[in-house]
Amino acid sequence: MFWVQKVPLSNLVFAVHGRMTSIPFQLFLWASALFAMVSILVGVVRTGISPMPSSPRAVQRVLQYVVPPRAGSIYELGAAWGSLAVPLARAFPDRRIIAYELSTIPCLFLLLRVRVSGLKNIEVVRRDFFLDDLGKAAVIVCYLYPGSMDRLSTKLQSELIPGTVVVSNSFALPGWVPEQKSQLKDLYRTKIYRFIVEKESGA
């Protein structure tokens, strides 16, 4: 049986339990934006940090500091929208970039960005990186916050092998001595750190 109902062209039409329903397109857009904002806020509460991207200058300096000491993957801890993961994948086409991101919307955006860019060497992992062993990394890259760096400091000391490079945007690893450090001439005087895991403890 067919039936016809007059619906404004600006409406979206759905079938709910077999019944045709329509909602104004504008309402759909507002509801989607609200859902995205709430989802990002939930991510901030879970991880303690917003998905704020590295600035283009910071990305350039991080790329200069990433000098892999041996074969192996580059792990990005908290990749958000891919502002670092994508340039890393382009700069190191022969390396696998393992991009961890817990927050749903940035993670979906990153998956889409990877698909559109056609890059084959990025693996997006929607997981808390604190739950995984990071020992296989040749390089670790991160832009987190002080509380996270505290936890990470102990974790990396016990898991990374000597020679592994750690590059951090903005925050140092407490107890570690940077092998290289610089301050950008930007609004926030952003600091970029490069650490190398030493033979005994990495500190």
Ligand SMILES: C[S@@+](CC[C@H](N)C(=O)[O-])C[C@H]1O[C@@H](n2cnc3c(N)ncnc32)[C@H](O)[C@@H]1O
């Ligand atoms: C400041 S953003 C950095 C984004 C990106 N690295 C950049 O430099 O452009 C930090 C990201 O780390 C993610 N994050 C924080 N803790 C995490 C965890 N334990 N596991 C996975 N992702 C985490 C947050 O969701 C956020 O998107």
